Amino acid sequence: MNFDEPIDRNQFPTMKWSRAFLEEHFGNPAAIPMSVADMDFQSPPAVIEQLQKRAAHGVYGYEFRPDSLFSALEAWYQLRHGWAIQRNHLEQCPSITSAIAILLDQHSNEGDGVILQSPVFFEFRMVIKSSGRRLVKNPLKLVNGRYQMDFEDLAQKAAVTQNKILILCNPHNPVGRVWTKDELTKIAAICAKNDVFVISDEIHGDFAFPPHKYTPYLTVSETAAQNGAACISPAKTFNISGMVDAFAVIPNDAYRQRFLNFAHRYQINKTNVFSTAAVTASFQEGAAWLDALLDYLQGNVAFIREFLQINQMKVSLIEPEGTFLVWLDFRDLGLDVKVLEKKLSQEAGVALSPGYWYGREGAGFARMTIGCPRQTIQQAMVNIYNTLE
Numbered sequence: 001m002n003f004d005e006p007i008d009r010n011q012f013p014t015m016k017w018s019r020a021f022l023e024e025h026f027g028n029p030a031a032i033p034m035s036v037a038d039m040d041f042q043s044p045p046a047v048i049e050q051l052q053k054r055a056a057h058g059v060y061g062y063e064f065r066p067d068s069l070f071s072a073l074e075a076w077y078q079l080r081h082g083w084a085i086q087r088n089h090l091e092q093c094p095s096i097t098s099a100i101a102i103l104l105d106q107h108s109n110e111g112d113g114v115i116l117q118s119p120v121f122f123e124f125r126m127v128i129k130s131s132g133r134r135l136v137k138n139p140l141k142l143v144n145g146r147y148q149m150d151f152e153d154l155a156q157k158a159a160v161t162q163n164k165i166l167i168l169c170n171p172h173n174p175v176g177r178v179w180t181k182d183e184l185t186k187i188a189a190i191c192a193k194n195d196v197f198v199i200s201d202e203i204h205g206d207f208a209f210p211p212h213k214y215t216p217y218l219t220v221s222e223t224a225a226q227n228g229a230a231c232i233s234p235a236k237t238f239n240i241s242g243m244v245d246a247f248a249v250i251p252n253d254a255y256r257q258r259f260l261n262f263a264h265r266y267q268i269n270k271t272n273v274f275s276t277a278a279v280t281a282s283f284q285e286g287a288a289w290l291d292a293l294l295d296y297l298q299g300n301v302a303f304i305r306e307f308l309q310i311n312q313m314k315v316s317l318i319e320p321e322g323t324f325l326v327w328l329d330f331r332d333l334g335l336d337v338k339v340l341e342k343k344l345s346q347e348a349g350v351a352l353s354p355g356y357w358y359g360r361e362g363a364g365f366a367r368m369t370i371g372c373p374r375q376t377i378q379q380a381m382v383n384i385y386n387t388l389e
């Protein structure tokens with residue numbers, strides 16, 4: 001596990017590193033790619049071995065997700081997070097966002113409101129808009145450098161009859177909050193009282209920095225479990241998002257049956273041979289690798305924190321409690337949003353996701369993906385310093 005080793009990702013059509021992608025979104029094909037939320041690290045050795053073995057077999061006909069995959073997934077969530085997922089509550093789907101889109105369709109009608117806690121992962125907005133639902137914001141509040149949920153505002157929005165769903169991001173992309181049991185319990189109470197269905201996106205659940213601890217939303221109460229669904233996937237954890245595989249956990253029998261009917265109707269629960277191998281190996285053998293990764297990521301955060309302090313920069317780090325994303329606050333520079341974006345991508349040559357992509361509450365911020373060798377972070381920070389200061 002040498003997370004310092006640079007790996008050439010341009011050998012394959014990698015979204016984050018593609019020159020066309022960087023040109024299209026940042027106007028600079030040579031920018032350091034730090035926007036797309038995947039990591040520049042190799043997956044755990046056991047995953048690579050199992051994939052090599054699977055590839056060497058040479059027959060790639062239909063497969064199903066084997067018992068060993070589900071046993072490994074269940075053991076993972078039980079041991080790491082104290083969550084006893086019942087196997088019959090799991091539904092299969094190609095990706096987290098497709099699970100969210102299906103759940104959205106099934107628990108609301110066109111024109112209904114869907115509540116988001118902005119700034120938040122932009123694909124939620126795309127799914128809401130493209131399904132003819134209405135975006136209703138329950139913006140997070142930044143209090144003394146730490147984002148908080150606004151429960152009063154949520155209670156008001158939830159009380160509006162047309163608002164049918166809350167999409168929760170637990171832990172939160174991009175602000176890095178790992179929501180506490182107390183916060184999630186409040187969410188569950190407000191939403192159940194107002195008949196608002198909760199879709200909890202937990203793709204970043206494995207990334208919590210001690211003492212912070214990921215709480216699976218469905219475990220906070222039976223009310224939460226019966227009135228919600230969680231979307232989980234090992235895609236981010238083991239850097240296997242290109243395998244395209246995810247699960248929805250739906251404890252409510254009627255809701256789960258609805259999801260399953262959809263899966264049958266549109267035939268979305270097929271799998272691919274490589275994903276089966278990678279997911280099983282990850283959950284079975286990835287624990288030590290993930291522990292080392294979490295240490296390394298915290299080292300990257302510490303590097304950024306110290307760099308900003310030592311150089312007395314007018315940029316603040318919003319301390320992440322988890323994820324492999326950092327949310328940087330550039331507002332003290334007083335720059336226009338578009339000017340800031342251009343300076344970062346074209347003058348500093350660093351492709352950070354502009355904060356406004358996550359909603360207007362993100363204006364003046366930018367998100368940096370830190371799942372990369374420290375050397376890359378160092379280069380990016382030096383470039384930003386030279387440009388802005």
Ligand SMILES: Cc1ncc(COP(=O)(O)O)c(C=O)c1O
Nearest residue numbers: 037095096097098121173201203
């Ligand atoms: C919070 C969150 N949800 C979902 C996704 C995408 O997951 P998938 O590719 O499984 O749809 C991402 C990727 O960045 C994410 O950060």
